[in-house]
Amino acid sequence: MPPLLVASDIDGTLLDSRDRVSPRLKSALSRMIRRGVPLTLATGRPARWLQPVLEQLPVQPVCVCGNGAVLYDSGRDVILADHGLPSDVQAEVVAIARSAMADVGPVGVAVERAGRSALDPAEELFVVGPTYAHAWESTEHGICEELEMMSEPATKMLLSNPGMPSSELHFIIAPHIPEDLAHVTYSMPEGLIEVSAPGVTKRAGLEELASLVGAGPADVVCFGDMPNDIEMLRWAGIGVAMGNAVDEVKAVADEVTATNDDDGVARVLERWF
Numbered sequence: 001m002p003p004l005l006v007a008s009d010i011d012g013t014l015l016d017s018r019d020r021v022s023p024r025l026k027s028a029l030s031r032m033i034r035r036g037v038p039l040t041l042a043t044g045r046p047a048r049w050l051q052p053v054l055e056q057l058p059v060q061p062v063c064v065c066g067n068g069a070v071l072y073d074s075g076r077d078v079i080l081a082d083h084g085l086p087s088d089v090q091a092e093v094v095a096i097a098r099s100a101m102a103d104v105g106p107v108g109v110a111v112e113r114a115g116r117s118a119l120d121p122a123e124e125l126f127v128v129g130p131t132y133a134h135a136w137e138s139t140e141h142g143i144c145e146e147l148e149m150m151s152e153p154a155t156k157m158l159l160s161n162p163g164m165p166s167s168e169l170h171f172i173i174a175p176h177i178p179e180d181l182a183h184v185t186y187s188m189p190e191g192l193i194e195v196s197a198p199g200v201t202k203r204a205g206l207e208e209l210a211s212l213v214g215a216g217p218a219d220v221v222c223f224g225d226m227p228n229d230i231e232m233l234r235w236a237g238i239g240v241a242m243g244n245a246v247d248e249v250k251a252v253a254d255e256v257t258a259t260n261d262d263d264g265v266a267r268v269l270e271r272w273f
Contacts, residue, residue, distance in 0.1 A: 026057075035272075054074055065205075068196065105161050111149055166191055182196065
């Protein structure tokens with residue numbers, strides 16, 4: 001029986017290593033949409049980074065952005081829900097992180113904000129502190145002192161240290177941050193961890209969305225490749241890890257498909273569509 005909802009991570013999952021949605025996957029998604037099964041993108045990306053992906057899809061879906069902090073209707077450019085990290089919690093998380101890293105190295109800080117639209121000025125939606133080290137090339141961001149940066153709620157806080165892999169940074173910092181204070185994860189290997197409000201995960205965002213379309217966990221198929229996908233893969237009726245996924249993601253998945261460069265998502269969808 002086909003699923004009632006299909007959710008896919010973007011980077012390393014829906015997109016191949018050249019940031020493309022393959023022709024085979026586009027065809028499978030088109031057949032799925034014609035059957036009335038909705039697609040959602042469940043991503044760590046903010047809404048402002050979705051357009052290059054949306055342009056390749058046969059549908060403009062409701063998206064779970066910022067690791068579950070934001071529900072975004074891409075067809076109408078409307079933020080449907082925003083679960084932010086309060087200012088005082090941001091400051092506490094930074095203090096904890098720097099204490100944990102005191103004998104290891106510096107921690108830079110940046111924040112993502114939902115805004116009202118994906119088209120809001122980038123310097124208002126992505127703001128970095130003076131010592132933040134970018135894990136990707138970025139020219140579209142605001143810069144200010146950390147106290148000012150943390151004076152507003154954030155959908156996601158980014159903590160960086162380019163001298164170590166994200167897995168090590170997470171290993172050092174995450175155990176010191178209580179689960180009822182914030183949720184800590186990572187989605188890329190280059191010295192960056194992501195902090196959200198407690199309980200905010202891709203799973204939580206998908207649960208919120210699934211309730212709107214009348215789908216329960218058993219009705220959902222999810223695809224992912226990185227640790228920020230683990231909660232949603234465990235929750236879904238069928239959680240699928242990509243062949244290029246990290247081992248801890250493969251360990252929790254119901255099955256492992258081919259890599260993102262070998263149409264891993266399309267191969268699974270073709271069972272039904």
